[in-house]
Amino acid sequence: xxxxxxxxxxxxxxxxxxxxxxxxxxxxxxxxxxxxxxxxxxxxxxxxxxxxxxxxxxxxxxxxxxxxxxxxxxxxxxxxxxxxxxxxxxxxxxxxxx
Numbered sequence: 001x002x003x004x005x006x007x008x009x010x011x012x013x014x015x016x017x018x019x020x021x022x023x024x025x026x027x028x029x030x031x032x033x034x035x036x037x038x039x040x041x042x043x044x045x046x047x048x049x050x051x052x053x054x055x056x057x058x059x060x061x062x063x064x065x066x067x068x069x070x071x072x073x074x075x076x077x078x079x080x081x082x083x084x085x086x087x088x089x090x091x092x093x094x095x096x097x098x
Contacts, residue, residue: 016040027056033064054082 016039020026023035037044044065051057052071061068069088072079082089 027053028060030060030064033061033066037064037066054078054085054087058082058087 016036018032018036018039020032023032025031025035033044033049037047040047045067048067048069049057049061050069050071051061052073054070058068058070069090070079070082071093072082072089072091075091079089
């Protein structure tokens with residue numbers, strides 16, 4: 001789901017969904033992100049994609065112009081490399097308030 005200030009809130013129900021099996025394309029293919037943008041009615045520079053994979057989430061989201069960050073909830077060893085590659089990596093959503 002893409003969030004736009006004033007249109008969606010953290011506590012709201014999903015307004016749309018994107019299922020790779022129905023769309024015929026899956027992450028890390030950037031087209032799945034373009035489909036989500038179209039369904040949401042947002043433009044890429046207004047969207048923040050939050051994921052947990054550099055290859056499947058961060059890089060393809062950035063390739064279509066979205067903002068992106070990664071959550072490292074399980075303290076994976078890969079997080080060090082994610083940061084070195086320029087990804088924003090947070091331990092959880094609480095860290096977004098800092």
